[in-house]
Amino acid sequence: MKSPFPQKKKKNAPIGQFLADESLPVDHRREILKMNLLEPTPESNQLMDEIIAVMKNQHAESAFLKKNEQLATLIKELESGPLRAAVFISVDGKTAQVMLEDGLIAFSVVPNEKLAKSLRKGDRVLVDGRARAILRRAPAPLKIGDEAVFERRVNGGYVEVTLRGQEKCVFYPTQDLEEKIESGEVEPGAKFIVNARQSIAIDALPPEDGFSSFKFLVNEPVPDVLAERDIGNPPAIIQQVAQHVDIEMNHPELRREFGLPRSLMALLTGIPGTGKTLSIEAIWKKIYEIMSEKTGVPIEELPPRVFRLRMSKILSEWLGRSDKNVDRLFDEISQLANQAWIAPDGSEHDLPALVILEEIDGIAKMRGQDSIFDRILTGILQRLDPNRPDVRDNLVIYLSTSNLPEAIDVAALRRVGGIIEKFGRLDRDGFRTVLEKQISRLPIKGGPEPVVAGLTAWLFSPNGSDPGVIELDYTGSTNPDKRYRRDFLTGALINRAVRQASEAAATEAYEGKNGSGIHLEHFVESMNRQILATADQISAHNADRFIEIPDSARVANVRRIPQPDLFPLQLQTQPEHPTRKS
Ligand SMILES: Nc1ncnc2c1ncn2[C@@H]1O[C@H](COP(=O)(O)OP(=O)(O)OP(=O)(O)O)[C@@H](O)[C@H]1O
Numbered sequence: 001m002k003s004p005f006p007q008k009k010k011k012n013a014p015i016g017q018f019l020a021d022e023s024l025p026v027d028h029r030r031e032i033l034k035m036n037l038l039e040p041t042p043e044s045n046q047l048m049d050e051i052i053a054v055m056k057n058q059h060a061e062s063a064f065l066k067k068n069e070q071l072a073t074l075i076k077e078l079e080s081g082p083l084r085a086a087v088f089i090s091v092d093g094k095t096a097q098v099m100l101e102d103g104l105i106a107f108s109v110v111p112n113e114k115l116a117k118s119l120r121k122g123d124r125v126l127v128d129g130r131a132r133a134i135l136r137r138a139p140a141p142l143k144i145g146d147e148a149v150f151e152r153r154v155n156g157g158y159v160e161v162t163l164r165g166q167e168k169c170v171f172y173p174t175q176d177l178e179e180k181i182e183s184g185e186v187e188p189g190a191k192f193i194v195n196a197r198q199s200i201a202i203d204a205l206p207p208e209d210g211f212s213s214f215k216f217l218v219n220e221p222v223p224d225v226l227a228e229r230d231i232g233n234p235p236a237i238i239q240q241v242a243q244h245v246d247i248e249m250n251h252p253e254l255r256r257e258f259g260l261p262r263s264l265m266a267l268l269t270g271i272p273g274t275g276k277t278l279s280i281e282a283i284w285k286k287i288y289e290i291m292s293e294k295t296g297v298p299i300e301e302l303p304p305r306v307f308r309l310r311m312s313k314i315l316s317e318w319l320g321r322s323d324k325n326v327d328r329l330f331d332e333i334s335q336l337a338n339q340a341w342i343a344p345d346g347s348e349h350d351l352p353a354l355v356i357l358e359e360i361d362g363i364a365k366m367r368g369q370d371s372i373f374d375r376i377l378t379g380i381l382q383r384l385d386p387n388r389p390d391v392r393d394n395l396v397i398y399l400s401t402s403n404l405p406e407a408i409d410v411a412a413l414r415r416v417g418g419i420i421e422k423f424g425r426l427d428r429d430g431f432r433t434v435l436e437k438q439i440s441r442l443p444i445k446g447g448p449e450p451v452v453a454g455l456t457a458w459l460f461s462p463n464g465s466d467p468g469v470i471e472l473d474y475t476g477s478t479n480p481d482k483r484y485r486r487d488f489l490t491g492a493l494i495n496r497a498v499r500q501a502s503e504a505a506a507t508e509a510y511e512g513k514n515g516s517g518i519h520l521e522h523f524v525e526s527m528n529r530q531i532l533a534t535a536d537q538i539s540a541h542n543a544d545r546f547i548e549i550p551d552s553a554r555v556a557n558v559r560r561i562p563q564p565d566l567f568p569l570q571l572q573t574q575p576e577h578p579t580r581k582s
């Protein structure tokens with residue numbers, strides 16, 4: 001064979017190498033090929049085989065690329081359509097078994113290899129509308145469902161559980177759960193969260209800590225209300241309860257000797273805003289202080305011991321199940337009261353419990369409307385019977401509140417109201433102390449004393465500037481009853497007025513008008529505004545919710561009395577401040 005190439009240069013190079021040599025012109029290479037095809041030799045035959053093989057490969061490669069492109073388009077299409085959540089069960093090659101939300105099994109492809117490798121049994125995934133492909137992982141695992149009890153493992157990676165206390169089912173455990181079972185972390189008898197529709201046991205519930213089973217136990221920090229510091233004119237009940245708990249915790253034999261029960265019941269009644277809830281919070285704190293002292297454990301580390309039930313909640317949300325809830329509440333109280341508490345140092349303690357029953361008039365008001373209310377009330381009264389052993393022998397403080405004591409029938413009052421504490425409008429001294437408490441930490445121009453004295457004079461002076469705010473007519477009486485500013489005073493009203501005064505002074509300070517704190521005039525103005533706003537809400541039907549009405553009197557009519565201009569006015573303690581533009 002005659003080669004057109006300089007033999008010395010590429011003597012033994014195979015023809016294939018010449019053909020592939022990019023430094024040679026293409027024409028040149030084509031000539032070599034032609035010549036070799038015309039004069040077949042073993043070498044040129046091999047070359048042709050090689051060429052055929054390359055062409056076959058090239059074809060396969062482009063087919064593969066084309067397929068890939070088509071697949072990407074398809075996935076894009078699937079992803080842009082509606083997606084469904086499913087639970088991944090297993091994968092065999094590229095085909096995965098998933099459980100759809102309706103409980104049907106589907107076999108879907110997993111186009112993404114990385115995803116296929118990382119999926120674990122029980123993972124939530126997103127599939128296209130027809131469940132042809134698993135497109136990706138669902139954003140977050142869902143850990144909600146029914147509760148079931150774990151019975152045993154079943155061969156093949158299943159678990160048997162009991163649903164609703166009776167139905168036995170076999171479910172897929174998630175891989176996480178399976179691992180927990182394998183390691184012994186979760187044992188038969190444990191509670192599972194399951195999705196019964198999809199036949200998946202999702203996870204094990206953490207064991208109950210002893211408190212989470214209590215539905216009515218309050219899990220809040222102890223309120224920071226101190227009677228001495230925060231409550232003006234603190235009602236006697238605070239001290240009474242504190243003493244009771246102190247005796248029962250430190251000298252329990254004393255009251256036994258006198259045949260007295262361990263529990264205490266009190267009814268706190270009065271119009272809104274008079275400090276009932278505030279006093280209960282102070283009692284709550286006191287009880288924790290006593291517990292802390294007795295056990296040597298800081299307040300924050302003591303267990304929850306307070307139950308709270310708002311009657312209106314029982315009546316609205318749970319009507320139909322109300323009596324069951326009442327039973328449950330009292331069962332919980334009894335259970336907690338009977339269970340000794342083990343302190344971090346291992347010592348055992350018998351601790352008091354506090355039960356707050358708010359707005360009990362709610363139930364009493366409904367009596368006679370529907371038999372369910374009677375049943376609820378009867379249930380409550382039975383459970384509060386002081387002769388019941390669990391009431392008599394457990395250190396439980398029951399505090400009920402009501403805006404309308406007369407709405408509660410006598411039997412309820414006698415039982416619930418072992419002690420009845422009436423919260424009312426503030427008298428002169430009461431007003432002074434409540435105001436002092438509420439302004440003690442505020443920047444007051446000239447200090448708090450002149451403000452307290454000035455406001456007290458404005459509200460209480462017998463022949464001051466107060467012409468009366470409203471006039472009431474009672475049914476069957478011709479004597480109108482005038483109510484003055486001082487007749488509207490409650491802790492809540494003072495609280496609102498103080499805030500409003502602070503608000504006004506702060507605004508003035510911001511505007512550069514007044515840098516020296518809250519003035520007496522701010523207080524007079526805000527107090528006046530609060531009183532008139534309260535008066536505006538009063539009608540013949542609701543007067544008893546705002547002011548005290550004599551027993552058995554019925555309001556027939558309410559008249560507003562025209563008010564004098566507030567400023568200028570003579571404020572006794574500050575004659576040097578006669579005017580201020582308002
Ligand atoms: N004796 C008081 N001393 C200081 N502040 C008081 C006093 N009484 C009431 N207040 C203030 O009034 C606010 C409302 O009082 P609280 O919530 O205790 O009223 P209440 O009697 O429970 O009313 P309701 O019947 O509407 O539940 C308290 O947060 C507190 O700011």
Ligand SMILES: [Mg+2]
Nearest residue numbers: 276277278401
């Ligand atoms: Mg209250």
